[in-house]
Amino acid sequence: MAFDILCDFDGTISRSDVTDHLLETLARPGWEALEDAWTRGEIGSAECMARQVEFIDASPAELDAALDQVEIDPGFPAFLHAAQGLGARVTVVSDGIDYAIRRVLARHGVRGLALRANRLVVTGARSYRLEHPHAASGCPAGTCKCAVAGALPAAPSLLIGDGRSDFCGSGAVDLVLAKGALAAHCAEIGRRHVAFGEFCELTAELPAIVALLAAEAPRRTVAA
Ligand SMILES: [Mg+2]
Ligand SMILES: [Zn+2]
Incomplete structure (x- = not known):
């Protein structure tokens, strides 16, 4: 059965948030105030x-x-x-940084995956800029996961994620595999999901998950 998996990166594939790690390691003081403004809901993640x-x-x-x-x-x-x-068909969909994701995955032997993320542009010897090729109007995220999910061809779809950046996309797929804040969010709003902690659990449960997905998505055309 052909199906789509949209997989978050930071905190889902990676152990920690890569953007936070880069800022803590490499940034001049001042970025923390923006993080606080985002936490208070004053700015969206794209602007932050x-x-x-x-x-x-x-x-x-x-x-x-x-x-x-x-x-x-x-x-x-x-x-x-x-x-x-x-x-x-696995696509990494992230509100993180494309270059960082490709480099981290490649170092762990994962190459060639489709990726939708914010684009890092080198602007000088020690400076960078971020672009948002997958943003959507009305969504404060840099990468709008519901827009990415909505653009998928008609096949059953899964979203795997852990956090706030996954909330919008989780409503646009047939089944959610969730940990952390996303699992809590799905439980709170009554969205069907499979909770997990580590990918090894999902690998073991994958045949059952695919069967569940096929049953969850009868309205969709299942491409052979
Ligand atoms: Mg995440
Ligand atoms: Zn969105």
Whole structure:
């Protein structure tokens, strides 16, 4: 069965939030106030991150060195392989930074995945800018996951995630695999979901999840 998996990156594939790690490691003071404004709901994540990235003061080599400290859930590559073997088209959909995601995944042997994320642009020897090629009007996120989900071809779809950036997309797919704040959000609003902690659990449950997905998405055309 062909189906789509939209998978969050920060806190879902990666152990920690990569953008936070880059800011804590490489940014000049001042970015924390923007984080506070975002936490209070005064600015959206797109504006927050774009302004924070301008505080990074690092050469590309220093950026790479910081990225090479990032660890991922060790069960993700095996999950990816198993899911693709069952017909999944996997897209990483992230409100994080495209370059960072590609570098971290490649260091863990994962290459060639489709990716929808904010775009890092080098603007000088030690400076960067963030662009939002997957933003949507009316959505404060840099990458609007509900817009990405809505643009999928007609096939059953899964979203895997852990946090606030996944809330909008979780309403636009057939089934949600959730941990952290996303699992709490799904429970609170009564959205059907499978709670998990580590990718190795999902790999073990994958045949059952695919069967559940097929039953959850009867209104959709299932492409062979
Ligand atoms: Mg996340
Ligand atoms: Zn959205």
